[in-house]
Amino acid sequence: MIVGYGCIEEQILPYNNLKMDAGYFVECYLEPNNLYKLTATKLQPLNEDYILDYSHSFDAFIDNIELYHSLYSDTESGYIYNYGSYLRFVPKKDKVYLTLISEDQDTIKGETTVPEDIKINNFKSSDGGVQFDFLLSPNKLHNFFMVSIDSYDSDSVYRIVKLLDYSGEEELDTIFFDYSFKDDKGRTEYLDVVLRRLTQDNFKYQQSIENAKDANNDNLILPSPLAGNLKNAIGIFTCYTSDSVSVYY
Amino acid sequence: MGTVLTNTGVPVNNVQIINVANNTGTVTDSLGKFQIVASLGDILEFHHLNYQSFFLPVVNFKNDTVVLQTKDFSIEEINVSSSSSNDYSQSSLEKMNQIPSFLGEKDIVKYLSTLPGVTSLSMLDEGIYVRGGNSSQNAYLVNGVAVSDPQHIGGILSIFDPFVLSNSKFFKSGFPAQYNGSLSSYIDMSPSKYTDNSFYGELNVGFLSSSVKTRFSPDKKKKSLLNMSFRKSYFQLIADLYNSSGEESIPSYSFSDFTISYDFPINSKWKVSAFGLVTNDQLPISVGNSFSYDLKWGSFSSNIKLDGILTKQTRISTVVGFNKNESMVGVLSEVDSKTDTQTDQLSILTRLNTNISDELQLVSGVGYVQKNYKYNQESENVANQNLTNEILYPFVEGVCFMGDSYILKAGINALVYFGENTEFFLSPRFKLSSVNPNVSWWLDYANTRQFEERMNVLTVQSPVDVWVPVGQNMPASCDQFSLGTKIRMSRNVKMKAALFHKKMRRIKDFDAYNRIDINQSIDKMISGTGNARGIELDVACNTSKIYSRVNYTYSEIRNQFADINQGEYFNPQYDVRHNMLVNLSGSISEKVKVNALWTYRSGVTATVPEGVAVAKDISKGSMEYIPVYKTRYNYRLPANHRLDVNFEYIKSLKHSVIKLNAGAYNVYNQQNSTFVYVAPENKDDYFIRFRLKSRVIFPFMPYVTLTYVL
Structure with missing residues (x-):
C-alpha cells in the first residue's frame, strides 16, 4: 500500500542532437462559395525560436486561379494565411489541383475531390444532448464526416469534435447522430452545431493531427507522422462541404 | 548418485534428500552416499537437523559431491562442487527476499530484472528486456508450456505469485533444445x-x-x-x-x-x-x-x-x-x-x-x-x-x-x-x-x-x-x-x-x-x-x-x-x-x-x-x-537511478507469525524522466520557443x- 507520494518537479531537458529537415508545410481548405485561402510556411525546428514567418514566396495556382502572396486574416477566427484571391471557389469539376512553385523551383503539388453537399435534418437539442440525422452517399468515398458542437455560456465554451467514418457502411442510407452532454455541459446560452463532409485524405489528416496533439499531451498515446496528400510538402489540400445549426436559449 | 560432506570433508549420514519434481526421496548412508532418480533440471532438496536445508538443481548424472554448511551459514554459502554448468539462473523465494518488494509483494519478473543482462524500462513498462532483445521475445512457461502474458500493470506487479510458483529457471542463452518460439529468453x-x-x-x-x-x-x-x-x-x-x-x-x-x-x-x-x-x-x-x-x-x-x-x-x-x-x-x-x-x-x-x-x-x-x-x-x-x-x-x-x-x-x-x-x-x-x-x-x-x-x-x-x-x-x-x-x-x-x-x-x-x-x-x-x-x-x-x-x-x-x-x-x-x-x-x-x-x-x-x-x-x-x-x-x-529499501519486522506469536514490511521506492526522490513532451512558451513579447520537458511518474513512494x- 502506498501511504504517500514525493513531489514531482518539472524538468526542462536539453535538445541534444535533435535535428529536423525544415520542409514546407502547406494547408488549404476549400469551401464552395468561400474565398480561396492557403497557408504556405516551413516547419519550425524545435531548437530554434519561433517567429510567424509567412514570407516564403511561391507561384501559387489552384486549377488556373492564381493566388496572391500577402498577409490575410480572418476577422472572425483570427486565422492568418498568406495566399488568397478575391475570387470565390465554385466547384465545376470533380477534382481540383494545386501547384506551388518556390523561388528555388521546388514544386509542391496536390489534388482533391469535391465532396457532395451535406445537410442536417430533423435537428433536436436539449440540456441533455443533440440529435439529428443526415444522408449517406452511395459513393463510399463521400462518407467521411466531422461533427463539431460548441456549447457557449457566459464565460466558457465546451467543445466536442467527432470524426465519423461511414465508408464501410453497407446497409444504412441515413445516419442518426445522437450526442449526450456529460454533467451539465448542455446547460448553455448558445449552441452551435456544424456537420462537415470531408474527403478521405482530410479525414486521415484530421485524425493524425489529433493523434499528434494527444501524443504530446499524453505520453501513453503512440505518436504518428502527419498524414496528408501533398507532394514535396507536409500538409493538406482539400475541400469540405458543411451545414450548421445555431440555437439560442 | 552423489556424496554429501561437511565443509571439512566428513561424510554426513542421514541427510534426507527429496526430488521435489516427483516427491521421491532417500537418505545418505554412513559414507554420505546417496542414489536418487532424477532428471536434468529437477530440484533436489537436502535436509538435515544440524545443517542448512537447501535446494540444488540437477545438472548432470555424475557423482556429485555436495558440501553442507552448519546452520550459522546462509543458503548462498552452500558450495556445490562439480555441478555448476551455468545453464540457467534459478530464482526462489529465498533469492527474492534479498531485494525490496514493492508494496510487500515478492515478484518473479521483478527479481529477474535484477540479474545481469536483464533490464526493465520503467514501472509503467511491462516485462523485461534480456540481452538486447525486446520484451516481446521472452517465453513465460509453467511446467514447460506457455502461460498468459505476465503483467498485471506495467512493471509494477506480474501475475505470477512466487508463493505458488516458487521455482523458476531462467535461460538467457544456451537454450535447451526443447525451447523454441521466442527469440531472447525462457522463464520456466x-x-x-x-x-x-x-x-x-x-x-x-x-x-x-x-x-x-x-x-x-x-x-x-x-x-x-x-x-x-x-x-x-x-x-x-x-x-x-x-x-x-x-x-x-x-x-x-x-x-x-x-x-x-x-x-x-x-x-x-x-x-x-x-x-x-x-x-x-x-x-x-x-x-x-x-x-x-x-x-x-x-x-x-x-x-x-x-x-x-x-x-x-x-x-x-x-x-x-x-x-x-x-x-x-x-x-x-x-x-x-x-x-x-x-x-x-x-x-x-x-x-x-x-x-x-x-x-x-x-x-x-x-x-x-x-x-x-x-x-x-x-x-x-x-x-x-x-x-x-x-x-x-x-x-x-x-x-x-x-x-x-x-x-x-x-x-x-x-x-x-x-x-x-x-x-x-x-x-x-x-x-x-x-x-x-x-x-x-x-x-x-x-x-x-x-x-x-x-x-x-x-x-x-x-x-x-x-x-x-x-x-x-x-x-x-x-x-x-x-x-x-x-x-x-x-x-x-x-x-x-x-x-x-x-x-x-x-x-x-x-x-x-x-x-x-x-x-x-x-x-x-x-x-x-x-x-x-x-x-x-x-x-x-x-x-x-x-x-x-x-x-x-x-x-x-x-x-x-x-x-x-x-x-x-x-x-x-x-x-x-x-x-x-x-x-x-x-x-x-x-x-x-x-x-x-x-x-x-x-x-x-x-x-x-x-x-x-x-x-x-x-x-x-x-x-x-x-x-x-x-x-x-x-x-x-x-539516465535513471534510484534507491529502494525494505525493512521487515518479524514477531513470533504462540501459533503464528506477524510480519511488518515497511519501505520506500525511490528513497531520495530522484526525478527520473519517464516521458518527454513539447511545450510552447513565450520567450519575450515577440518570440515563442518550444521546450522539451520531462514527465516524472514514480517519485518517492513509501x-x-x-x-x-x-
Whole structure:
C-alpha cells in the first residue's frame, strides 16, 4: 500500500542532437462559395525560436486561379494565411489541383475531390444532448464526416469534435447522430452545431493531427507522422462541404 | 548418485534428500552416499537437523559431491562442487527476499530484472528486456508450456505469485533444445514442491491490496500438495473516492488473481501436477475532458502434467496446457472506438529423458502449439479478423560428460510451421562447459525462431498490447553466442562474467504507428534486422550476516528497418547502454531484516516531435501548434537511478507469525524522466520557443504491509 507520494518537479531537458529537415508545410481548405485561402510556411525546428514567418514566396495556382502572396486574416477566427484571391471557389469539376512553385523551383503539388453537399435534418437539442440525422452517399468515398458542437455560456465554451467514418457502411442510407452532454455541459446560452463532409485524405489528416496533439499531451498515446496528400510538402489540400445549426436559449 | 560432506570433508549420514519434481526421496548412508532418480533440471532438496536445508538443481548424472554448511551459514554459502554448468539462473523465494518488494509483494519478473543482462524500462513498462532483445521475445512457461502474458500493470506487479510458483529457471542463452518460439529468453516456472506436511496459511493486509495464501496436503497420507493464492486490490475504492471529490482524477486501477497448483502421486512411479491461474484487471484513464481510455484485460492459464518412470533409465513427462487472453481497449475521443482482442492457445509437450550411459544422456520429445487470434474493432465501422498460428517441434539433445571437467551439449529443434504454406526450420543448439569448483567457463550457441510479435497499443509495452502472428511473413530468427566464466574468488565471494552477441533477422515491428485502425495496423507488420552485443559482470559476496551483490551490464542494440527512419540504423527504446545494480541484504537482529537495492540505468530512447507546424483547426477556424513526428526513437532521455529499501519486522506469536514490511521506492526522490513532451512558451513579447520537458511518474513512494502467517 502506498501511504504517500514525493513531489514531482518539472524538468526542462536539453535538445541534444535533435535535428529536423525544415520542409514546407502547406494547408488549404476549400469551401464552395468561400474565398480561396492557403497557408504556405516551413516547419519550425524545435531548437530554434519561433517567429510567424509567412514570407516564403511561391507561384501559387489552384486549377488556373492564381493566388496572391500577402498577409490575410480572418476577422472572425483570427486565422492568418498568406495566399488568397478575391475570387470565390465554385466547384465545376470533380477534382481540383494545386501547384506551388518556390523561388528555388521546388514544386509542391496536390489534388482533391469535391465532396457532395451535406445537410442536417430533423435537428433536436436539449440540456441533455443533440440529435439529428443526415444522408449517406452511395459513393463510399463521400462518407467521411466531422461533427463539431460548441456549447457557449457566459464565460466558457465546451467543445466536442467527432470524426465519423461511414465508408464501410453497407446497409444504412441515413445516419442518426445522437450526442449526450456529460454533467451539465448542455446547460448553455448558445449552441452551435456544424456537420462537415470531408474527403478521405482530410479525414486521415484530421485524425493524425489529433493523434499528434494527444501524443504530446499524453505520453501513453503512440505518436504518428502527419498524414496528408501533398507532394514535396507536409500538409493538406482539400475541400469540405458543411451545414450548421445555431440555437439560442 | 552423489556424496554429501561437511565443509571439512566428513561424510554426513542421514541427510534426507527429496526430488521435489516427483516427491521421491532417500537418505545418505554412513559414507554420505546417496542414489536418487532424477532428471536434468529437477530440484533436489537436502535436509538435515544440524545443517542448512537447501535446494540444488540437477545438472548432470555424475557423482556429485555436495558440501553442507552448519546452520550459522546462509543458503548462498552452500558450495556445490562439480555441478555448476551455468545453464540457467534459478530464482526462489529465498533469492527474492534479498531485494525490496514493492508494496510487500515478492515478484518473479521483478527479481529477474535484477540479474545481469536483464533490464526493465520503467514501472509503467511491462516485462523485461534480456540481452538486447525486446520484451516481446521472452517465453513465460509453467511446467514447460506457455502461460498468459505476465503483467498485471506495467512493471509494477506480474501475475505470477512466487508463493505458488516458487521455482523458476531462467535461460538467457544456451537454450535447451526443447525451447523454441521466442527469440531472447525462457522463464520456466514450476509450482512449489515443499514437502513439509503441516498446514501453512498467510494473510497479507495492505491499504491498497490484500492476499490470502495457503499450502497443505488434502489427503490423509499427506502425499499430495495443494497450493492456493488469491490476491485482490481495492485501490479503485480509494481512487473513486478521491475522484468524486474534485476535478483531478487518478486512474481507478483494480486487479485480482487466483493461482492454484495440485500435485498428487498415482503410484510410486507416476504422478500428476495440475496448475491454474485466473487474472482480471481494469484501468480507466481520463486525459482531460475529451480523451479517455477504458482498459480491461484478463487471462486464464492451465496445464496438467503427467510424470512417470518408464524404465530404470527412462523418464517421461507429458504436459497439456490451455491459455486464454482477453483485452478490451475503449477509446473516447474524436474517433470513438472499442477494440477487443482474444488469443486461445493449446500446447502439448512430451519429453523423454534417457540415460544411455554414465557419460551420455538423451533428452528428446515433441511439442505442438496452436494459437488463435481474434480481433474485433467497433467504431462507426466494425472490423473483424481471425488468424491462426500452428507449430510442431520435435527436438533431441545429447548431454555428454567428458571426463570430470567438461560437459558437451548438442541438440536440434526441428520446427514445422503450418501457415499458408507449410515451412520447416532447424534451430541448432550447442554448449560446451567446463565445471570446476573454483573456475568454470562455458561457450554456447543457440538459434531461435519467433512466429508472432506484440503490437503496442500504447507507447509502453502493456498488457493490452495485441499479439499478431507473422502470417505470410517469414518468422524472426536469432543467432546468439555467449562466452562466460564463473570464478570463486574466495570462500565468500563469487564472480561471474559473460560476453554475448545476438544477430537477429526479420524481427518485427509495425509501420502504422497509431492504432486508430487495428486492421490496417495488423496488416502493416514489417521486418528488419537487429544486432545486440554486450558484457555482463556480477560479483556476489555472502557472509553469515550480509549478502551483497554488484552487477553491471554494458549492451548496445542497433536495429534497421527499411520502413522506419528512412532505413537508417536506430537504437530502439530498450537500448540501455549501462545498467548497474548494488544489492545489500542482511539481518539487524533476529527480528529485523533489511534490504536495499540501488539501480542505475543509462537513458533510453524516446520518440519526440522534431518540429512544430502551425495548422488550422477547421472546427474552430483558429490556429494551433501541431507537433510533427518524423522519426522514431530520436531522443535519448537522461539516465535513471534510484534507491529502494525494505525493512521487515518479524514477531513470533504462540501459533503464528506477524510480519511488518515497511519501505520506500525511490528513497531520495530522484526525478527520473519517464516521458518527454513539447511545450510552447513565450520567450519575450515577440518570440515563442518550444521546450522539451520531462514527465516524472514514480517519485518517492513509501509503503507498509502487514502479513499474518498461520
